[in-house]
Each structure stands twice: as C-alpha cells, then as structure tokens.
Amino acid sequence: MNGDPSVIALGVGAFLAAAVGLFAHVIGYDRDRSFYAAVLTVVGALYVLFAVMAGGGRGLPSEVAFFGIFAALAAVGFRTSLWVVAFGLALHGAFDLVRHNYLPAPGAPYWWPAFCGSYDIVAALGLAMLLHFERKRVQRPG
Numbered sequence: 001m002n003g004d005p006s007v008i009a010l011g012v013g014a015f016l017a018a019a020v021g022l023f024a025h026v027i028g029y030d031r032d033r034s035f036y037a038a039v040l041t042v043v044g045a046l047y048v049l050f051a052v053m054a055g056g057g058r059g060l061p062s063e064v065a066f067f068g069i070f071a072a073l074a075a076v077g078f079r080t081s082l083w084v085v086a087f088g089l090a091l092h093g094a095f096d097l098v099r100h101n102y103l104p105a106p107g108a109p110y111w112w113p114a115f116c117g118s119y120d121i122v123a124a125l126g127l128a129m130l131l132h133f134e135r136k137r138v139q140r141p142g
Helices: 005-027 034-053 059-079 082-101 112-139
Strands: none
Touching (some): 005 112, 082 112
16 A cells, blocks of 8 residues: 555544544443543553653653643543543644644654544544533433
8 A cells, every 4th residue: 555654644543533432432431431531641641652662861751741731631521521531632633733843752653643633633523422412412301
C-alpha cells in the first residue's frame, strides 16, 4: 500500500477510534463512567512514553506537564460531567495536530500526531454523541 504515512495514519486513527467506541458500546464497557476518562488518561500519557523512549532529557518535564493537564481533565470529567472528558479528548486531538509546530515530540513516530489526533477527535465525537442521545432519552416524556 503506497501513500503518505501521515494521511494513512489519519484514516487508521479515525477508523480505530470508531471501531473501539462501537465495540465498547456493544460490549458495555462504556456503561462505566471511567471508560472514556481512562482513554483520555492513556492518550495523555503516550508522549511521556515517547520521551522516555528517546532517553528522557529536556523534553520529559514538558511532556509530564501536558500529561498532568489531560489527566486532570479526565479526573474532573469523571467526577463531574463526561462532557469535560469529551472536551479533553477533542483538546488532545487538536494538541496532537498542532503541537509539532511548537513543541518537538522526541521519540514519537512522525505519523503519530495524525494517528492520535484523528483517534482523539473521533473518540470525542463518539462520546459527545452518546452523551447527547442519553440526555434526549432521559428527557423523553413517559
């Protein structure tokens, strides 16, 4: 299969997020409030992993700080409203797609921002749809 790995990564990330979200919904994993908060925590930690794989160094503290932001959004969203988690996933996706302009990602494959960004945004949209339809279902009279 020929093509730009970043473009392929966009499609694979989006497809994988939709497949995981659908699987989690059918199986019932997402009935637990912690499911999407755990997803946000994990995706927030991956740049820390990449920085460690690259030998740590000066990039590690900033990656840990960004992880802290996304882990905090996951925790606050878990405790208050899953809309915060959906926002955090979308924010991480946007962060993935623009961070290379401002902040190097030592150890991350060059296609990773496209993959993770599309994954995060599709996961955020999936969670938002679940929350929206759940609210409508609860508000329905009778």
